[in-house]
Amino acid sequence: MDPQNSIRDIVPCSLCRFSMAPLHCKICVLRLQCSDCAENSIRELTNDHEEQQSVRRRRFLFCSFCNEHDIRCRAPFVKHFEISHDLKMLNIKRDLRELENYILPKYQNLTASIPVQDIGLNNIFKKLTTTLNKQGENLHRKVDSVKRKSDLDEIHSNCLSILEKRKVEIEHNITDISLSIAYLKKLLESGDFIPTKNYKSRNSDFRKKLHPEVKLILPEFITEELDREQIYHQFTSLFELSFRTKETSGAESSPTGRPLMEEPLTITSLNIIKHRSSSGGSLIDVACVGDENIWIAGEDMWFHMMLYTLQGELLKSVQTMSGYKPVGIAVTKDGELVYADGDDRTVNIVKKNTQIQTVIRLEGWTPANVCITSSGYLLVVMYSDDGEQSKVSRYNGSTELQSFQYDDEGQPLYSSESCLKYICENRNLDICVSDDETAAGTVVVVNQAGKLRFKYSGSSRTTKGSFRPFGITTDSQGRILVADFKNHCVHVLDQDGQFLCLIDNYDLFEPRGLCVDTRDNLIVAENKPCRVKKIQYCI
Template structure:
């Protein structure tokens, strides 16, 4: 075996075999000595990028123009590009020098790693510890209740045996429901912790990597981890014994108080350590612009209504037909799903796990499409579901009409279990108009925002269902009264509302203050809205049957 070609031999110039060559061509991926660089550069069949050997990972070829070197990074398209790309498909975009972007990413990775280790992971561990204490309290209280019921039951002898069994069963049911909720959150938090640990490991590897493709492709998840899970406040039931009256045994024996689990947002949602909280603020830009204009396959008799983001690259849509469609941003149809009953869905939403949820008004059901399987989550009686959204805690908020069309309400479900009903204000008056559609979205501050078409208003209540404010239109004059349709919220807790009749979008802040209009993007009958993880707005145009992706903030 030639010793120069053996695994133990040092690196050599790939043109003349000089040992330990100090240079490297990042385009041709060959080692070079100083004497051979000139000959190598004479080859004009491709572009060359000769760098010191220890900088060999800092060059990459352009995917579009394979003979060119990537010298810039397109922030809008999130990809490395060469100079030729600038004047072609990336014309008018914002760029950063690729080495500068590389260094910025390294700094961001270092900060994320420190935050995961020092702040985020310990906070999650603390929450898990609190859940363990709550579970112990739940068990202890249940034992006390059982003892009290047994003691009181001895005084009532055989006549109360059936009541005792019934109440014990109620305790078990309460335990089961509360424990299920606690276990669910505990499992979710532990899963998140596992992801944080894995992310920490991955970031440590990235910090030691000089592969520019891996480093520039890095996407921080710290914003996702920074938002802590909601608090669970478990209300423990109590037992109230009554004096024995054999003719009214069941009523006099006593009952368990009702229980509830109140979900509260953490008042200490974490910001990046040592950073100004305004660092993550995304201000509105002066001139919103269309980034993508996506044609869909909806026909003239199947106007487009709803849109919901599955990811930054894929969107679910629905219209007046029974088929719900998943598109990528190039307008390619990726998947089609037909409603279970064959009628058109009134609204669609995507869960935290990426499953599609839709409401079937005629069938009175809320359904989930999980992979290729379809299941009915909820079947209503006396009410018909209209619009739906998925919350940050993976609950469903459903707007529904009574059978006679005289009442509307919002109901929160955890799975198929009803947790909350929002219908009346503090004066006992209806919060929402009757009948007609009402698009709904949970805001980042956990407010519940409803675009009430008939009332011509956006009605916002807090997490407990208490009215915060009602928005009825912008200060500017309009030819047609404000009749809101689709609604969305972004990372800044701003609320975006489709003004269908006036062909524009209203943007208001979390307290109902009008901020601005999006009225320069040639919208035509905007209906459904959604916002992706990067705060890009997607608008479903009803009559054109198109989806517009709009950049409206930095």
């Protein structure tokens, strides 16, 4: 390896000498520590250690190449060890394994399925043509006045063209993946520091483009005596070409699984104090925009909704049209903000130019929260104006497609109180609602048809107080994460409602809003501290 582009040694902890040292003393710099020793070392600091601050803070770490502390050393050098070369190499190996063993085979299987559909198309369209000809003998001019038989050839050609386009797109992605695999192998062989440090994973881009296998929804031709209007509708249905994808348990993700960490890590802590209009300001909800930015919603703030980077830079701020706080926020796949407003009973979209468009206006009901499904639909949890009912409705734009509020025994799924409710969709298409009832909070999970799957009312491990579920979200493994407001922790469940663990020892206080980024890092909005934390809880 080229020493100008590499680092040779992993610096050990100065206390235990066994673990790698990602931490260093801000006072003396040379006191390198691992995570396990850091807490103990704080208690051991002496006056002598502090008195040497003015001398030691100017010294430099030992250089692996020139055996000098000289600042003029030209060898590459990582002063704070925030990003470890070894950790980068592990990430590269993981990406390479996923590309070779999972993503590339998936694309290759999709390519292989298209020729099979080509053959099936020919046979099906031959049968359709024969049936259409036979029916045409009976319908004569009525058939010709609605649709021509020759149009089938055009549809057939369009089908083949769409499949060919899909095949070319997949083959192009396979080429890109193969190039990435070759580059990662070369990177692992060379171990060069600078290319390794600058490496950015493209696996998430490949996963986003990895659509399930495309299946054609082919038309049917019904042979029966019909009047002209009926014939028209039948042929309209015939000549509508549509596609659907196979049902899956959710968005594609790494098949290797992401186990929970024994000790989660707080990666970022962001204070939102300067934008409070009074000392009583608080955060209501949070929503991720990719891995770098977040929308937050608050009350008693100068702005109701604000877009931040995780480094604390304010990018954008928006007021609701009603002038009152939003009750919940979500982000579309295009990065546009959606918020529910309980004051004027609306659900609105904030365009990228900050113009606000009202999508849903309720009558007799008030929205309690909103989320975006994997299909782009809106799920709105709401309660009636008389406070006697609550329900969840699915919307395509402003059109209500589905609603559910009772179980199979006719009992209400959700509390009728106008209390806080948060909602999200899991990767298996279950709908999860946190229902903060006055007596006892509950998480209610139904399938996509609205059939009750289970309810969760807290764990015996939380003994500080009653279960108060607020924010709720899910990760790529189908795990459900619920903010327990009163017990200052986050419950982690599997997709069937089994308790897995608590995230409770990271100075959390009144966690209220939750979301998860594309790498399954948990974003927590804390209520009164007006603080946002990014926590890594799985490997």
